[in-house]
Amino acid sequence: MIQAVTHVTVYVKDDDEALAFFTGKLGFKKQSDSPMGPEGPRWITVSPVGQPDFELTLLNPSTWFKGEEARTASEQIGRQAMIVLASDDIEADHRALTAAGVTVEGPVRDLPWGRDLIFKDLHGNRYNLVQSK
Template identity: 40%
Template sequence: MIDRLIRVTILVKDQEEALRFYTEKLGFEKRADVTFGPGVRWLTVAPKGQQELEIVLQKPEPSMHGEEGAKKLSERIGQGTTWVLETNDCRKTFETLRSKGVKFLSEPKEQPWGVEALFEDLYGNIFDLLEPR
């Protein structure tokens, strides 16, 4: 049986640009950065202190996925599912991230399940910033 989820992948156009966004703007830490050959780079980030899950910042590459596979994956950039990121103060985190240039799609709003605000990364992937009740 499946024991746990350990990694999720976000498709990106540029790994360096994505790394700067996730580390400098969102405050994540780089966990792994290994090059296996031309165009093949394993790059992961995660919120500081969270050990259970890493996000793979993957650039579709023909050397890794084949020409057709890389083309199909590239078309999916920014089309991922909504990620929920927990915070203990949504309004404060909203102000901090917005001051760093993070594009928000909604202001913090009271919901029955907590306070939330939506933002997107460089490529249009949507994140839900949630202060749960």
């Protein structure tokens, strides 16, 4: 039986830029960065500091896939499903994201279940940051 979700893949255009964005601007911790063979792509994962058992895999389709598969996957960059992240202080996170130059779509919203905001990574993928009541 399925026990847990451990990794979610985010397609990126550039390995180094994506790693720098997630660790430098979002404060994620690098979990791994290793080559997958002598000529292979890099296996790069990052985690929220408070959740080391969950990793985002930063995957560059142009290095992992070939031909049509690479083109099709690369077209999904910036259009992937939204990932939901948790906050314990959304106002402070909003200020930190803005100060780091992260694209935040609008202000923090008050909703019946709590508060949220939407931001984008450097390649246009969208994330929903939520703080539950």
